[in-house]
Amino acid sequence: MPTIEPTRRRQAEALLRFIDSSPSPWHAAYTMAEWLEEEGFQNLDERSDWELEANGRYYVLRDDSSLIAFIPGADPLPTAGFRLVGAHTDSPGLRLRSHPVEAADTMLRLGAEIYGSPILATWTDRDLSLAGRVALRHEPPTVCLVDFATPLLRLPNLAIHMNRKVNEEGLRLDKQSELPLLMAVLENEIPTDRRFIDLLASHLDCDPETISGWELNVYDTQRGAFWGPNDEFVASARLDNLASCHAALTALMAEDETPGTRVCALFDHEEVGSESFKGAAGSFLEDTLTRISTTLGMDGIERRRALAASFLVSADMAHAYQPNFPKGYEPSHKTVVNLGPVIKTNANLRYTTEAFSQALFCGWCEEAGVPWQQYVHRNDLPCGSTIGPMTSARLGIRSIDVGSPLWAMHSVRESAGVLDHAYMIEVLGRFFACPQIPANA
Ligand SMILES: [Zn+2]
Incomplete structure (x- = not known):
């Protein structure tokens, strides 16, 4: 049985209280906005002019349930690029x-x-x-x-x-x-x-x-709870995908200054296809990245260079292996709770992971001392998807699809691992801090 360090337990406790305070996507965005304000983030209105400075802390809301938080990096945007983490605020x-x-x-x-x-x-x-x-x-x-x-x-x-x-x-x-x-x-x-x-x-x-x-x-209304002999698991509503939103924002706030521009893009409407003015298939992220680069004085070519130097981690929960139901899983890709972030791959591009993006993500895991595992869906079952493919395609940036393993995805009460939440925060922190996204020359 794993020993849970107090810091990691506190992160899981904070996750459960965050989900308790977020019974709808509008509440999730409100709870996140309150948290960001406490941490010195300034609310920007899409209708107003923006003034941005390196290492300033900002967030934008679109229609009360999609939120983008960002911190302009210390290095020039065209060479340092964006470090994006995408997730979703809605649940089925x-x-x-x-x-x-x-x-x-x-x-x-x-x-x-x-x-x-x-x-x-x-x-x-x-x-x-x-x-x-x-x-x-x-x-x-x-x-x-x-x-x-x-x-x-x-x-x-x-x-x-x-x-x-x-x-x-x-x-x-x-x-x-x-x-x-x-x-x-x-x-x-x-x-x-x-x-x-x-x-x-x-x-x-x-x-x-x-x-x-x-x-x-x-x-x-049942509140989130720990379970297991060592309190190593959590059970709650809406872990998919408020756990990824919570991990992304926790990692965003962990460092004072990084070379790249850190962005958390948390969208409503993923569970119904993302086709809305605030969903991942809409213009919200592209508009926001354009405004960041324009406000920081970049022209169109410099913005394009910044996107080419960027990377997206699309974070959504992954299917944890449930040994009572082996028939649901691809036998060589059993992902285990509390054994680290899951890299999701699909030959038909339901996920964005490819060999080079996987190599980069595994490198950040190794630097953070975080284990990782790989998931592939069975051939005889249709595979799910998430915001990764549409976001990556729309922006033209390299991406990977990852997530913490989760039991009972889309149940009213899902279940996951305390260590996995901590691991996700740690690897996203390494990703945000990485000085340069290597080119696949
Ligand atoms: Zn999801």
């Missing part, structure tokens, strides 16, 4: 509908759309609540964060007496008719959306007439 789950209240016999239920690809069965029998943002009809319109924080909703399982084959066939939920969330007994009232709007207004302490819309995540 359920989103409340526009007309959420459902007319159903005996119970008042709230209807939700499926966001991304959650493991639906894991949402049953959990202490669920709602968090996200609400638009208010003010002049001009405003949005505010909302988090009910206490259990408000539930998706009770069907008792085994009515579902006798559940242990042989698994729990299958009809996505339309069996997902509405139970909230209250009906008591002869006609259910209308007004019931929910009044509840929301009383929580926000506002006039119900001013509420014009919402984006509300259903989430599990």
